[in-house]
Amino acid sequence: MALLDGKKGIIFGVANKRSIAWGIARAWVDAGAQVALTYQGERIRPSVEELAAALGPRCPVIPCDVTLDEQIDSAFGEVRERFGSLDLMLHSVAFAPREALEGRFVNTSREAFRIAHDVSAYSLVALARAATPLMTNGGSILGLSYYGAEKVVPHYNVMGVAKASLEACTRYLAHDLGPSRIRVNCISAGPVNTLAARGIAGFLDMYKHYEQKAPLRRNVTLEELGATATFLASEGGAAITGQVLYVDGGYQIMGM
Numbered sequence: 001m002a003l004l005d006g007k008k009g010i011i012f013g014v015a016n017k018r019s020i021a022w023g024i025a026r027a028w029v030d031a032g033a034q035v036a037l038t039y040q041g042e043r044i045r046p047s048v049e050e051l052a053a054a055l056g057p058r059c060p061v062i063p064c065d066v067t068l069d070e071q072i073d074s075a076f077g078e079v080r081e082r083f084g085s086l087d088l089m090l091h092s093v094a095f096a097p098r099e100a101l102e103g104r105f106v107n108t109s110r111e112a113f114r115i116a117h118d119v120s121a122y123s124l125v126a127l128a129r130a131a132t133p134l135m136t137n138g139g140s141i142l143g144l145s146y147y148g149a150e151k152v153v154p155h156y157n158v159m160g161v162a163k164a165s166l167e168a169c170t171r172y173l174a175h176d177l178g179p180s181r182i183r184v185n186c187i188s189a190g191p192v193n194t195l196a197a198r199g200i201a202g203f204l205d206m207y208k209h210y211e212q213k214a215p216l217r218r219n220v221t222l223e224e225l226g227a228t229a230t231f232l233a234s235e236g237g238a239a240i241t242g243q244v245l246y247v248d249g250g251y252q253i254m255g256m
């Protein structure tokens, strides 16, 4: 029997085949789960529909901008109709206005701070609240974080502050939802060459830096992130909640 046989999940954050959410969607489906994919806007709908078709014939594709309460409500309404209940949820969504990732952190505008926290941290709370009534048999909620939450990574700026919030939200949600047997964890991933990472000045240098400094002397793959996400969602993760698990080749342990 596969690790996630018969489980039903909803996935936020697939944009294309390089997305971390896509790596995790594939891993969950390979482990026996059925998943729904959500997408942010009409612009990426065609590519997400194509990816969903590759996952199998019964993979719902549902619009959901996570900053809009009405879209969150209707997305979970559709999942209730299609699946009846839910076991898994992936939050793999982040955004900050580009200018906030370029200049100095001290110049972060009120609006850029608000947007980064709304999209990248508050949305986990809103989605967890909407998922809870469907997770009648317990469940596993997973978010994606990054090292910039705990240490200064130049240019990550307000996203680092939003990731610190995401990690704290993970702990408070774990406390609230634990009695309902719903676990909430984060994977803190090493750099991955995705849409959200490309185009960031110096990303390639950082990618090479990890290759040189991480104990495993290499970067992580989508398959490895998928395997960790499957472990956390499975019986192997049954007593793990409120944690941030580093999947970064060991980079986070280094002092220099």
Ligand code: NAD
Pocket: 012, 013, 014, 015, 016, 018, 019, 020, 021, 039, 040, 064, 065, 066, 067, 091, 092, 093, 094, 095, 119, 144, 145, 146, 147, 188, 189, 190, 191, 192, 193, 194, 195, 196, 197
């Ligand atoms: P990606 O661009 O493939 O995924 C980001 C997703 O966020 C996209 O699908 C986008 O549509 C979605 N999104 C943005 N605003 C949204 C909104 N308002 N409503 C709904 N969806 C919205 O890039 P990725 O690298 O796969 O990012 C996924 C997660 O992984 C993010 O939380 C990111 O911070 C995290 N992460 C990425 C790296 C990396 O190096 N790529 C490392 C660690 C953590």
Ligand code: 0WE
Pocket: 094, 095, 096, 097, 098, 101, 146, 153, 154, 155, 156, 157, 159, 191, 195, 196, 197, 200, 206
């Ligand atoms: O979380 C991220 C990136 C998230 C992200 C990316 C963008 C690019 C386009 C959020 N908002 C935007 N806004 C845009 O307009 N990562 C973990 C990848 C990343 O981003 C960095 C990194 C790494 C790693 C930014 C600076 C330094 C390192």
